[in-house]
């Protein structure tokens with residue numbers, strides 16, 4: 001006896017067709033605002049959210065063409081506040097989820113919003129691998145140098161001496177340097193900004209969005225509740241210094257970028273490193289296209305079955 005196997009629908013039937021951009025009204029900041037942000041008054045994350053809205057508006061991105069993905073943390077509440085595709089995923093696992101979105105929906109702008117704990121502690125491994133794979137997406141880490149949501153534990157970027165619930169006598173472990181970590185892992189765009197300089201945040205977001213590949217932005221974002229004043233030294237309005245990456249810096253020079261990233265706080269702001277390297281998206285798309293050409297006439301599910309046969 002033979003059993004008839006129902007064939008899955010053709011891919012075209014699964015992809016919703018949006019009206020052409022020319023006929024559509026572009027979303028305003030008001031329409032992009034989903035919910036009242038539940039962050040503490042004065043939290044640096046408000047500024048990042050406002051600039052993300054500005055970015056979408058300025059770059060005339062349709063709501064269904066942008067997706068915000070996050071893990072867990074105060075900063076990771078981000079997608080709740082955006083009226084567009086969004087995912088609030090497992091702690092530290094935003095990047096693998098976003099990788100899947102990026103690979104399967106190349107038409108979307110994929111943004112990941114993370115905290116220093118989410119990105120470099122529990123998600124540290126994923127940070128390394130997403131960078132080396134050069135997945136086409138933008139990661140913005142809102143670095144407040146503390147675990148905010150869980151009420152003040154030492155994070156991987158907390159400075160030595162920082163007193164918290166997990167280091168009541170002061171942290172003794174050397175913090176990681178997010179920029180050096182990103183460069184060493186193979187990120188192709190590495191930048192630093194601070195939420196107290198809105199124009200600069202927008203500038204870095206635009207450059208990251210235009211970059212083909214894994215773009216990483218470390219954005220200093222003060223936790224006014226559990227680490228107030230952490231970034232006053234980088235804020236001219238509080239007597240600090242906001243110094244740009246020197247104009248003569250060659251962004252393709254990995255060693256120079258690494259050296260610049262090692263400057264003591266408040267350090268530099270701007271693009272430290274940017275190079276072109278084929279993305280995982282492009283490399284895999286080529287493999288898929290070549291194989292599909294070889295298997296022309298077969299349905300996707302038949303190609304998949306054939307591939308599984310080969311793997312036996």
Ligand SMILES: Cc1ncc(C[n+]2csc(CCOP(=O)(O)OP(=O)(O)O)c2C)c(N)n1
Pocket residue numbers: 072073074075076091114115116117118119122144146147148149150155
């Ligand atoms: C598997 C798992 N471990 C621990 C937690 C508890 N937890 C939630 S958020 C968080 C750290 C958040 O810190 P960060 O990423 O810096 O974000 P912030 O709140 O500072 O923005 C921790 C440890 C969790 N939710 N899931």
Ligand code: SF4
Pocket residue numbers: 038039040042043044045074075144148149222223224225226
């Ligand atoms: S606890 Fe800190 S990081 Fe969290 S919302 Fe409040 S100020 Fe922001």
Ligand SMILES: [Mg+2]
Pocket residue numbers: 073115116117142143144145146147148155
């Ligand atoms: Mg944090």
